[in-house]
Amino acid sequence: MYAQRARTKGKLERLFRFIQRDFVLEHLDATSVAAVNAAFAQWLDAYNFGHARRALDGDAPAAHYVPASRRLQPAELELLLVHEEPRKVARTGPISYYGRYYRVPDPYIGRRVWTRLKGDRLAIQVGRTTLAEYTLDYEPRT
Numbered sequence: 001m002y003a004q005r006a007r008t009k010g011k012l013e014r015l016f017r018f019i020q021r022d023f024v025l026e027h028l029d030a031t032s033v034a035a036v037n038a039a040f041a042q043w044l045d046a047y048n049f050g051h052a053r054r055a056l057d058g059d060a061p062a063a064h065y066v067p068a069s070r071r072l073q074p075a076e077l078e079l080l081l082v083h084e085e086p087r088k089v090a091r092t093g094p095i096s097y098y099g100r101y102y103r104v105p106d107p108y109i110g111r112r113v114w115t116r117l118k119g120d121r122l123a124i125q126v127g128r129t130t131l132a133e134y135t136l137d138y139e140p141r142t
Helices: 006-022 033-050 074-080
Strands: 083-088 094-097 100-103 112-118 121-126 129-135
Touching: 083 094, 094 112, 100 129
Parallel strands: none
Antiparallel strands: 083 112, 094 100, 112 121, 121 129
């Protein structure tokens, strides 16, 4: 999660402190990520559905949840699932994308390009022109 404003950042920090205080300290003996995920899902369910709040007249938070009436259209959802970032092409011709290097055509050396990540496909673009496409390899390097 990323915050754009200081007020939002404080709220996120408070949320993480609460989770660390209420959940993490009780599950330090977890042996795997799957165990932590299962315990967190159980804790979240208990908090949302079984935890009475005085501020909510003794109700659980889930009792006051109202789903949004707005549903995303496929085009809006498509836009949300794409991650874009600018990168500067190095003198030798590649860009760095999270520790990996991807080649860009030589005429773009020293220029700024945009990376567009959707799923495991990385596209390198200038304007509406796609210069190169790569399939990301998520395997750790040895």
